[in-house]
Amino acid sequence: MLSAGAPSAFAFGITGQYWIRQPGGMPCLELRPRARSTSADGVAAKWMGCFRSPMMKTENKGDVVIVQRSEDLWAEGMEGSSTRRGIPEHLVVMVNGLVGSAKDWRFAAEQFIKKHPDKVIVHRSECNSSRLTFDGVDLMGERLADEVLSFVNERDGIQKISFVAHSLGGLIARYAIGRLYDPSNRFSPPATTNQFKEDGNWQGTIAGLEAMNFITFASPHLGSRGHKQLPLLCGLPFLEQRASEAAHLIVGRTGKHLFLTDDDGRAPLLLRMVEDGEDIKFMSALRSFKRRVAYANANYDHMVGWRTSSIRRQQELPKYHLLVEDERYPHIVHVDKGETKNTAEEASSDVLAQKYNLEEAMIQGLTQVPWERVDVSFQKSRQRYIAHNTIQVKSYWLNSDGADVVSHLIDNFLV
Numbered sequence: 219m220l221s222a223g224a225p226s227a228f229a230f231g232i233t234g235q236y237w238i239r240q241p242g243g244m245p246c247l248e249l250r251p252r253a254r255s256t257s258a259d260g261v262a263a264k265w266m267g268c269f270r271s272p273m274m275k276t277e278n279k280g281d282v283v284i285v286q287r288s289e290d291l292w293a294e295g296m297e298g299s300s301t302r303r304g305i306p307e308h309l310v311v312m313v314n315g316l317v318g319s320a321k322d323w324r325f326a327a328e329q330f331i332k333k334h335p336d337k338v339i340v341h342r343s344e345c346n347s348s349r350l351t352f353d354g355v356d357l358m359g360e361r362l363a364d365e366v367l368s369f370v371n372e373r374d375g376i377q378k379i380s381f382v383a384h385s386l387g388g389l390i391a392r393y394a395i396g397r398l399y400d401p402s403n404r405f406s407p408p409a410t411t412n413q414f415k416e417d418g419n420w421q422g423t424i425a426g427l428e429a430m431n432f433i434t435f436a437s438p439h440l441g442s443r444g445h446k447q448l449p450l451l452c453g454l455p456f457l458e459q460r461a462s463e464a465a466h467l468i469v470g471r472t473g474k475h476l477f478l479t480d481d482d483g484r485a486p487l488l489l490r491m492v493e494d495g496e497d498i499k500f501m502s503a504l505r506s507f508k509r510r511v512a513y514a515n516a517n518y519d520h521m522v523g524w525r526t527s528s529i530r531r532q533q534e535l536p537k538y539h540l541l542v543e544d545e546r547y548p549h550i551v552h553v554d555k556g557e558t559k560n561t562a563e564e565a566s567s568d569v570l571a572q573k574y575n576l577e578e579a580m581i582q583g584l585t586q587v588p589w590e591r592v593d594v595s596f597q598k599s600r601q602r603y604i605a606h607n608t609i610q611v612k613s614y615w616l617n618s619d620g621a622d623v624v625s626h627l628i629d630n631f632l633v
Contacts, residue, residue, distance in 0.1 A: 323340075334628075334633055339373075359396075379429060385436050436606055437522065438476060442476040463479075492582075550623065
């Protein structure tokens, strides 16, 4: 490991970066072009951010070195090997859920790098962790957007972007991409915002990058308000009502957003997030991605219900006798590629759907764009009672049975 005060070049796939120590002892990163670094006063220092120690870790994998700095991972060729690694051009942003942290995605991030060592750089978001996840979806989304922009601006060569989010992180990511969306598209001839690409996606970029994959794991896209959307409450109306009234006392503004009780003279935030606003284009941002995928626990998830995480109505959920295990991915029991889509007319004829008007409005809004649904079941696993964390392998020691779900994510990922 290189000491924080080492003045020599510290090459790890990003040109012209040096570790230096800020007054107070916190190791920080300075960006300085090597061509002009011979003069101590030739270039003004530019602080790009501080990172907690250890500053860098490496792990040898044959002729590839897995490099970790702060919460970022990528790969390099080892010195003397025939492998040559360029700067990865695909940024994968991983977002944690409620009371989570960047560490929750450690296992999945490492698997990404092993699978695509020369193509992706994985950034595990650090801006919304622990009690900061009580601040509300909008504030956390703003922080994530700022973090992504800062990351992209610091690094040359990044061309593509994808988001992988767990639980509440899915809502945070949906808000952030709305803020990061730009209707212009530098990857194709100029076009108006209502034009479509050949593959059916709208024009536009996210943080100036080509939008590839938007993937959520057990995310409450329809909120947690009643109708067994929070399975822990067993669908009991009394408990669901009390939870809706008291959520903000436990998890702050986030609770109001999840239970659709935020009232600032406008519609609830989650309802506003299924359409384009005047300044934040939530749905245009989603449309810009080549893929949108919702992984959902079909059972044993006590925090997020099957319907809300898969963006479906009750009658659209696969019947249990149709759930079939895959030999390669034993906990993947159903995959819907999003090729079929119910129309608004079909939805409006459903009396049950009309009863849940807020939920129905969110479903209709979100399904304006096609989603792939991947249903997961840990019914035969000893880790089934912690399925909410197992689906992302939050901790390999506790949630290792979810490794095949992570493999499914990576094997089907558009690079």
